[in-house]
Amino acid sequence: MAKHTITLIPGDGIGPEITTAMRRVVEAAGVDIEWQAVDAGEGVMDAYGTPLPEHVIDAIRETRIAIKGPITTPVGTGFRSVNVALRKALDLYVNLRPAFSIAGTGARYDGVDIVIVRENTEDLYAGVEFQEGAPETAELIDWVREHGAGSIRPDSGISLKPISITGSSRIVRWAFEYALANGRSKVTAVHKANILKYSDGLFLKVAREIAEEYAGRMEFEDRIVDMTCMGLVLRPEDFDVMVLPNLYGDIVSDLVAGLVGGLGIAPGANIGEEYAVFEPVHGSAPKYTGKDVANPTAEILSAVLMLRHIGEREPADRILAAVKAVLAEGTAVTYDIKRTNTGSTSGSVGTQAYADAIIGKL
Numbered sequence: 001m002a003k004h005t006i007t008l009i010p011g012d013g014i015g016p017e018i019t020t021a022m023r024r025v026v027e028a029a030g031v032d033i034e035w036q037a038v039d040a041g042e043g044v045m046d047a048y049g050t051p052l053p054e055h056v057i058d059a060i061r062e063t064r065i066a067i068k069g070p071i072t073t074p075v076g077t078g079f080r081s082v083n084v085a086l087r088k089a090l091d092l093y094v095n096l097r098p099a100f101s102i103a104g105t106g107a108r109y110d111g112v113d114i115v116i117v118r119e120n121t122e123d124l125y126a127g128v129e130f131q132e133g134a135p136e137t138a139e140l141i142d143w144v145r146e147h148g149a150g151s152i153r154p155d156s157g158i159s160l161k162p163i164s165i166t167g168s169s170r171i172v173r174w175a176f177e178y179a180l181a182n183g184r185s186k187v188t189a190v191h192k193a194n195i196l197k198y199s200d201g202l203f204l205k206v207a208r209e210i211a212e213e214y215a216g217r218m219e220f221e222d223r224i225v226d227m228t229c230m231g232l233v234l235r236p237e238d239f240d241v242m243v244l245p246n247l248y249g250d251i252v253s254d255l256v257a258g259l260v261g262g263l264g265i266a267p268g269a270n271i272g273e274e275y276a277v278f279e280p281v282h283g284s285a286p287k288y289t290g291k292d293v294a295n296p297t298a299e300i301l302s303a304v305l306m307l308r309h310i311g312e313r314e315p316a317d318r319i320l321a322a323v324k325a326v327l328a329e330g331t332a333v334t335y336d337i338k339r340t341n342t343g344s345t346s347g348s349v350g351t352q353a354y355a356d357a358i359i360g361k362l
């Protein structure tokens, strides 16, 4: 019997190509995995009437660990993001997005080593929205006025921003525990509590209380999100582990991915108490579907996170070293890396040839 059983969701768009590359690299590194592949995304819409069939969620409940390719959010079908739905269904409340400099990516900065811990279940992504013109929206607008809570223009659409003590405390605690377990030196909580007193203000209050519990063991600071963005661009070395509510976490993690060379190399993980789903930060890049050009590094580095999570640290380190070696050489790299380094995609290799180069360095 294989040592690990892992659910594999290839996804759609460039997902199948980059997950194939990832799987080949992980297998070449000698990790004993039985992959249980299940499909989600655009390709299953006709058969199941949903891009996220229940059996996909059940498969993850059984294996507890999954790795996925990106999945397109169908436009105009009434479906919200499959990825958001998956995170909700499995209560994957942590979105872990490490960003670290790798030589050869052509990134504008060196020596960046930042870990984003993004809350994954609430905030403006809770999906509590009121459409402009709908009767319930008018009712809500009336209610707000009648209760002296402010005036909202009648032609408004409204999205609610719930932030709870429960959601904030578990994500902040997770960030501190992660920082301690991984030898990090500081946790920065990011917010806009000066304006959003009852949502971000609550997040900050909870963060400060939890930081007290770790006083003497882990440095803590808080920063306002707009100043944080400027600070990241000016002095990324000031940041270590960052913990953020959902929306800021989404935006700031793309910013940080940009500091280290772009979406093609930014890995991620969605983690809860019981389950974990690993996936790149980027989406399904539909225009590159089936062209064997997409960069699988983010997917491969997501597998590195997954292998560490399941206790396979040695092959994880070996894969990371092989990725670094291929990027440092700069010859067998995909179009995006070539473009950043030389201003042209000429001489780049395809997705699978890049994976072959990594396998050759294992």
Ligand code: NAP
Pocket (backbone or CB within 6 Å): 014, 018, 069, 070, 071, 072, 073, 074, 081, 083, 263, 264, 279, 280, 281, 282, 283, 284, 285, 286, 293, 294, 295, 296, 298, 336
């Ligand atoms: P995207 O798929 O991330 O692609 C945006 C651009 O980023 C691409 O055109 C490409 O830029 C670059 N890029 C992304 N991945 C790359 C890779 N592996 N290698 C090289 N370059 C890469 O963003 P999008 O077009 O906004 O989203 C497409 C779909 O994906 C949407 O339906 C969205 O909802 C979904 N999505 C899914 C997830 C997920 O599954 N977790 C996450 C985000 C978005 P250049 O063309 O400049 O090279």
